[in-house]
Amino acid sequence: MAKLLVKEVLLSYDAPLVVLANDKGARQYVGVNYADADNEDGGYKFYFSRAKPEMIGAFKEGSFDLLYILTKKNIGKYLCGETWASIGDELHTRPLESIPKHALPKPGLFIPASTKSASTASRFVHIDGRWGINDLRKFSDLVQDSYAFVFALTRRKASATRTDISDLFRKYPWRGGFSSVNFFDDLYRAIPQPERASISSIQYASPGTIELEMNKEVATLIHDMVVKINTAGSDVAAAYKDVHHWLAEKKWLGSTASELRISAKEKDELRDHISHLTTQFGLQQQQQYVLELAKDDPLGAVKILLAYYRRLERLADYVATGKAQELFVKN
Template sequence: MNKGQTTILLDERWKLEDFSVFTKEYQQLYGFFHGLRLIKEGDFSNIEFERMPWLGGGSVVGFFSILGKYVRPENKPEVKQIQYASPGFIELTLYVEVAKDIALIVSSVAGSITSVAATYNFIYSQYQKRKLTQLKIKDLEAKQLREQIEFVKSSVLELQQLYKLNPAQVKALTQLSKGDELVQLKMLLALYRRVKPVADLQVNNKANFKSA
């Protein structure tokens, strides 16, 4: 990966919570896509979350936290320059490939935010209704719950397509989840909850990530 600069255009009136959303969620997305690229390059080892039970929300929070730890301090996004005006901008020094990954998923969600939200809400409601939060795919296979297994697999594919994940990212996610589609579904649902607030900034013309 290459270090460089990316520029995110700013506009409209920002509230303090907008900056909080931007910094918190952007950093989590950065850790996530940085991790996928490490896997692609064969530089990811001793993955701590292999031991996670993936039963409930705690594992999801821990998952993003651990991914963030794999970004060395000197490689975390740093503000090179910021101008708050109408329009303004923020210039970051970071891995440019990761910035482009973030820009793509944010723009994909922002471009169809209503339909993506509807898809997420449907999948998440079914995920809870089917009581999948405390299960892994092996539990469904052991009980031969074919309808549940098909729901999980089709939901994973649909979210991958909505996020416009490329084949290398899909392969990395498969490695992260150890081939467990239900664990991957939990990752993808959690990913949406981190992309959505950033995408809202773009929808509301407060930030434009397309130039990243």
């Protein structure tokens, strides 16, 4: 029999209904209350379904309902046991071949969304013209990537989740392509759920509106950068082009620092580029932090700053074309 420890109550109504529990190997289970216990100690009958941590995370974020994770994402045999399901309670379980149909939740049962942080607020994107499905996907990806990068630099001390951003900077080889895609995805997953950017509503018309809930400071920084990029003779665009050209001349764009022999002088030049780019990007207060992150790989840090700019440039293009006439405004 496996012993489980109740770690979190996800849903309750007079009694715990859905919980998270771990076994001694720290494997995670979703537990569902399906009846009162019939022993003299009382409590409730629970069945448990093991799932991968990323699946449980997606379930908690509202990406799919309870029925889906129980029936489609279960790993191994189900377990069952009796417990009051208070946080910290331990229970002994026994195998359960299958969940009785009457005990399964109905489709559409989602965990209530986390309470939003006081640092977030509604911000609006006023849209016009024709938006296809591909536009919505691209726009969402660009917002997510830009938001993740700025949040990581500006909110690292305020964040309840102390993710080691320096490990992420060093994790990827920085050849470009999917290394940067995965980097931004990891950064976004590191943001505490209450402070992630989320869509509150979409009104598609001509004109229409996308309402997002997002960190106010991050939204303002991205808005200001988009305005700068779209300004004629933009210093921001010139800074990007200069640094990109410098890397291209050295044939470093497709190479990692470990594959090159970078001299001390060239490392100083890379640090100067980091300083210049962060100033142009409105991140001058985070310059020292970026330099600290870049201690072992200033080339990688320069490349991620350039990758951040490219995402902003594509966001700015939505504004320049008139599809997104205003970006992240109060109303």
